[in-house]
Amino acid sequence: MSHTLLVNPRAGGATISVAAAARAALEEAGCAVHVALSEEPAATRSAVDEACCRGDVLVAVGGDGTVSSAAGLVAERGGVLGLVPSGRGNDFARMLGIPATARGAVDVLLTGQVEQVDLLAATLPGSGPRIVVGSVYSGVDAHAAELAEAMRWLPAFLQYPVAGVRSLASYTPVEVEVVVDGVAHCFGAATVVVANSAFYGSGMQVAPDASVTDGLLDVVVVSASSRRSLISAMPTIYSGRHVLRDDVAVLRGRVVEVRGTPRVSMGADGEPLGLLPARDDVPARIEVLPSALRMITPA
Numbered sequence: 112m113s114h115t116l117l118v119n120p121r122a123g124g125a126t127i128s129v130a131a132a133a134r135a136a137l138e139e140a141g142c143a144v145h146v147a148l149s150e151e152p153a154a155t156r157s158a159v160d161e162a163c164c165r166g167d168v169l170v171a172v173g174g175d176g177t178v179s180s181a182a183g184l185v186a187e188r189g190g191v192l193g194l195v196p197s198g199r200g201n202d203f204a205r206m207l208g209i210p211a212t213a214r215g216a217v218d219v220l221l222t223g224q225v226e227q228v229d230l231l232a233a234t235l236p237g238s239g240p241r242i243v244v245g246s247v248y249s250g251v252d253a254h255a256a257e258l259a260e261a262m263r264w265l266p267a268f269l270q271y272p273v274a275g276v277r278s279l280a281s282y283t284p285v286e287v288e289v290v291v292d293g294v295a296h297c298f299g300a301a302t303v304v305v306a307n308s309a310f311y312g313s314g315m316q317v318a319p320d321a322s323v324t325d326g327l328l329d330v331v332v333v334s335a336s337s338r339r340s341l342i343s344a345m346p347t348i349y350s351g352r353h354v355l356r357d358d359v360a361v362l363r364g365r366v367v368e369v370r371g372t373p374r375v376s377m378g379a380d381g382e383p384l385g386l387l388p389a390r391d392d393v394p395a396r397i398e399v400l401p402s403a404l405r406m407i408t409p410a
Contacts, residue, residue: 117158142221167190170194171192179242186405194407195220203310227324252378286299
């Protein structure tokens with residue numbers, strides 16, 4: 112089998128050395144390997160086109176943003192996506208059970224199964240749909256992702272937790288409307304997460320019941336509360352126990368529309384998405400794309 116490694120040198124972690132280790136392990140197993148460096152959309156599209164034309168498995172080497180940037184393109188071309196995690200969060204790999212080491216991830220590429228997984232399509236007013244693998248979120252978590260991006264001087268495992276605390280210490284509550292499959296809900300919220308995957312923020316189990324194969328979105332709304340209360344509750348997100356709290360609502364559906372005031376940041380898979388549309392504006396629309404992507408997962 113032939114593989115193309117799509118390597119994002121900006122993904123954080125030891126991406127180049129991880130890619131080299133993955134290439135060596137694949138070649139040792141007798142696989143043909145191509146390598147494509149990608150730091151911008153045109154290069155990613157070109158690499159995916161070439162890989163799919165050759166019939167290669169396109170292997171994203173990087174974090175959740177790298178996976179997300181390739182997933183929609185691979186799905187469009189009917190290709191197969193593999194994953195070697197090397198970014199800061201690696202939450203989609205965590206969701207799929209793909210090991211964090213290059214050797215372990217390559218073992219999945221060699222012995223795993225091809226599984227149909229769901230994707231998300233997120234559309235903000237005035238822009239086309241953006242394909243997402245893990246989650247779309249707005250509020251303190253989107254601001255935390257922005258802060259984490261500026262904290263690359265910290266060890267990777269500390270960036271999201273430190274950014275999360277800093278974001279909670281200065282967050283702005285949002286009066287938000289969330290419409291799930293046509294039914295409207297209103298909240299005073301600290302954050303709204305529309306999830307395909309259970310994990311985000313480098314291991315936080317924000318949507319513990321989410322599945323990438325059920326054709327549904329899990330919507331988690333954390334109501335606005337005191338800063339002290341939110342910070343004290345933060346550790347429970349890692350275990351998923353936060354959904355038992357009275358100030359957390361969980362909804363489920365196929366199409367979600369979100370808007371609110373004030374206009375706070377939105378993010379997707381650790382990357383900026385834009386600003387949450389205002390209450391009198393066209394809402395952001397997030398919909399599930401069931402079984403959209405063929406992906407190699409552990410057997």
